[in-house]
Amino acid sequence: MLAVARGAFAELGYSGASMNEIAGRAGIRKPSLFHHFPTKEALYVEAVGAALAPLGELVAEASRSTGDFGARLDRLSEMVVDYLSAHPETARLLVREVLDSGPFLSAGGKQTVGAILGAVGEFLEQGMRAGAFREQDARHLALSIIAVHLFYWAADPLSGAQIEGSIFEAAEVASRRAAVVEHVRALVRVAT
Amino acid sequence: MLAVARGAFAELGYSGASMNEIAGRAGIRKPSLFHHFPTKEALYVEAVGAALAPLGELVAEASRSTGDFGARLDRLSEMVVDYLSAHPETARLLVREVLDSGPFLSAGGKQTVGAILGAVGEFLEQGMRAGAFREQDARHLALSIIAVHLFYWAADPLSGAQIEGSIFEAAEVASRRAAVVEHVRALVRVAT
DNA sequence: GTCTATACATCGATAGAC
DNA sequence: GTCTATCGATGTATAGAC
Numbered sequence: 001m002l003a004v005a006r007g008a009f010a011e012l013g014y015s016g017a018s019m020n021e022i023a024g025r026a027g028i029r030k031p032s033l034f035h036h037f038p039t040k041e042a043l044y045v046e047a048v049g050a051a052l053a054p055l056g057e058l059v060a061e062a063s064r065s066t067g068d069f070g071a072r073l074d075r076l077s078e079m080v081v082d083y084l085s086a087h088p089e090t091a092r093l094l095v096r097e098v099l100d101s102g103p104f105l106s107a108g109g110k111q112t113v114g115a116i117l118g119a120v121g122e123f124l125e126q127g128m129r130a131g132a133f134r135e136q137d138a139r140h141l142a143l144s145i146i147a148v149h150l151f152y153w154a155a156d157p158l159s160g161a162q163i164e165g166s167i168f169e170a171a172e173v174a175s176r177r178a179a180v181v182e183h184v185r186a187l188v189r190v191a192t
Numbered sequence: 193m194l195a196v197a198r199g200a201f202a203e204l205g206y207s208g209a210s211m212n213e214i215a216g217r218a219g220i221r222k223p224s225l226f227h228h229f230p231t232k233e234a235l236y237v238e239a240v241g242a243a244l245a246p247l248g249e250l251v252a253e254a255s256r257s258t259g260d261f262g263a264r265l266d267r268l269s270e271m272v273v274d275y276l277s278a279h280p281e282t283a284r285l286l287v288r289e290v291l292d293s294g295p296f297l298s299a300g301g302k303q304t305v306g307a308i309l310g311a312v313g314e315f316l317e318q319g320m321r322a323g324a325f326r327e328q329d330a331r332h333l334a335l336s337i338i339a340v341h342l343f344y345w346a347a348d349p350l351s352g353a354q355i356e357g358s359i360f361e362a363a364e365v366a367s368r369r370a371a372v373v374e375h376v377r378a379l380v381r382v383a384t
Numbered sequence: 385g386t387c388t389a390t391a392c393a394t395c396g397a398t399a400g401a402c
Numbered sequence: 403g404t405c406t407a408t409c410g411a412t413g414t415a416t417a418g419a420c
Contacts, residue, residue, distance in 0.1 A: 013292065016207040018395065031398080032404045040396065092291055098347040099284055099291075100205065105349060114353055140371035143351055144340045151339030152332075155290040157297060159335055161306055179332035186378040210413065224386050226415065 001026055001036065006047040010089035014044055014102055041103045048097055048104040049112070051090045054083055056116045063123050069132035070190045072123075077149075077184045078177055084153045085173040091153035117142060127188065134189035141187060148183050152176060193218055193228065198239040202281035206236055206294055233295045240289055240296040241304070243282045246275055248308045255315050261324035262382040264315075269341075269373045276345045277365040283345035309334060319380065326381035333379060340375050344368060 004026045008017040019040055023033040037043035062076040084091050097104050098113075105113065120142045127133035152159050153167070160167040167176070196218045200209040211232055215225040229235035254268040276283050289296050290305075297305065312334045319325035344351050345359070352359040359368070 013205050013207060015205060015395095016292075019397085020394080028403090029405060030396085031406085034397065035403060038397095095287065095343075095347070096291060098350045099288060100208075101349045110353075113350065117350070117353060136374065137367065137371055139354060140344075140368060140375075143344050143347075144371070144375045146350075147339040147343030148336045151287075151343050152335050155287070155335075157293045158290045158305065158309070158338075161302070161309060162331060175329070176332060179329055179336070182328065183333075183336045183379055186381060187375055189378055207413095211415085212413080220385090221387065222414090223388085223416080227385060232414065 002043075002047050002050055005043050006051055006093055007089045009044060009047055010093040010096065013096055014100060019043075041107070044102070045104050045107050045109070048093060048102075048109065051087070051093050052109075052112065052116075055080065055090075055094075056112065056119075058083065059116055059119045059123070063119050069127040069130055070185070073127070073133075073184060073188065073190065074181050077181045080149050081173070081177040081180050084149065085168055085176070088153070088156075088168050091150045092156075095150050095154040117146075120145070124188065132190060144187055145184055148180060148187070152180075194235075194239050194242055197235050198243055198285060199281045201236060201239055202285040202288065205288055206292060211235075233299070236294070237296050237299050237301070240285060240294075240301065243279070243285050244301075244304065244308075247272065247282075247286075248304065248311075250275065251308055251311045251315070255311050261319040261322055262377070265319070265325075265376060265380065265382065266373050269376045270369055272341050273365070273369040273372050276341065277360055277368070280345070280348075280360050283342045284348075287342050287346040309338075312337070316380065324382060337376055337379055340372060340379070344372075 005017075005022050008022045008025055011017070012021070019033055020030050022043070023030045026033065033043075037046070058076060058079045061079075062072050065072055096102070097109075121138045124133060124138045124141055128135050128138070156167050160172075163172065165172065167173075197209075197214050200214045200217055203209070204213070211225055212222050214235070215222045218225065225235075229238070250268060250271045253271075254264050257264055288294070289301075313330045316325060316330045316333055320327050320330070348359050352364075355364065357364065359365070
């Protein structure tokens with residue numbers, strides 16, 4: 001049910017996805033949907049939170065682990081690509097939310113997002129201090145890396161414009177994964 | 193008038209920005225707005241087209257010029273950053289449009305966007321053939337570069353989360369411009 | 385060109401039967 | 403828990419006076 005809402009909000013946006021539309025996709029009527037969630041906002045906030053949490057977990061895992069920074073970075077890149085490609089609505093939903101400064105960010109989600117952003121920055125700065133990543137502005141670096149990850153999946157009408165199938169097809173995902181690993185490496189200028 | 197609409201659509205999205213809201217911002221009433229544009233869609237398509245055109249011109253200029261690929265790439269990066277930072281609504285509006293597969297893309301704008309994307313790809317491939325850029329998938333490279341450019345300005349609540357002022361302030365723009373030039377260079381792996 | 389007034393659909397949300 | 407029916411507000415768009 002949250003999954004249905006996530007899909008609708010991702011596809012149509014917060015104001016574009018009506019409770020009627022979401023209920024219809026879930027195979028029930030509008031008042032039944034209001035029985036499970038007090039307001040549209042509450043439904044939306046839960047849907048975004050559920051979509052964001054696994055990404056925070058991936059970042060935390062990369063921060064928590066030890067060893068070679070380059071290998072940890074590559075692994076994080078791959079895990080994020082795999083997650084975003086396996087859940088096609090997620091990137092779109094998250095990008096929409098930051099564009100809107102939407103109900104999720106307004107309702108305490110700013111802390112969750114800030115924590116994830118901070119963890120990414122912390123990881124990058126550790127790598128710089130260790131000499132594995134080139135010294136540079138960690139904030140701009142983190143934002144560019146996040147951009148590379150999210151934009152491609154969120155903008156699939158643009159990303160898939162010149163290919164025949166879907167960007168979420170296995171072969172295309174593998175192609176993007178390889179490209180992202182390479183691009184993120186280049187951005188941090190990992191010593192190879 | 194188009195500028196007002198651009199701002200409203202960028203801030204609130206296509207379905208979130210009502211004709212009443214736009215008319216109010218322009219200092220007139222709703223029917224007066226309908227006198228200038230036959231439908232909401234027509235107003236929106238014109239607004240997006242006007243926002244996109246200058247970016248296409250910048251890419252065309254970079255393609256058209258001759259000389260060192262690294263220098264042309266740096267100049268293009270700087271020009272794009274300057275344009276997007278000087279028109280704070282633009283990136284948000286364009287990102288929204290690709291997320292929505294909105295009225296602009298549906299109404300023939302797909303060709304305009306495809307042409308720009310193609311020109312970027314062409315420029316990158318020329319640089320690769322010339323040995324100035326590292327050989328790689330030009331499509332994925334172009335999308336990552338576009339992501340680095342657009343996402344930062346579009347997601348300003350995220351981009352500006354850890355700084356005190358606005359990301360559109362002069363000092364912050366200069367900081368981002370330097371970072372973007374560096375990041376795009378790293379992505380293409382320009383030989384320095 | 386801009387206005388008041390309005391038509392008609394859909395929005396989020398609620399009441400109350402089953 | 404799900405439904406029909408409905409409330410009041412707001413959406414796009416139009417009619418017609420000035």
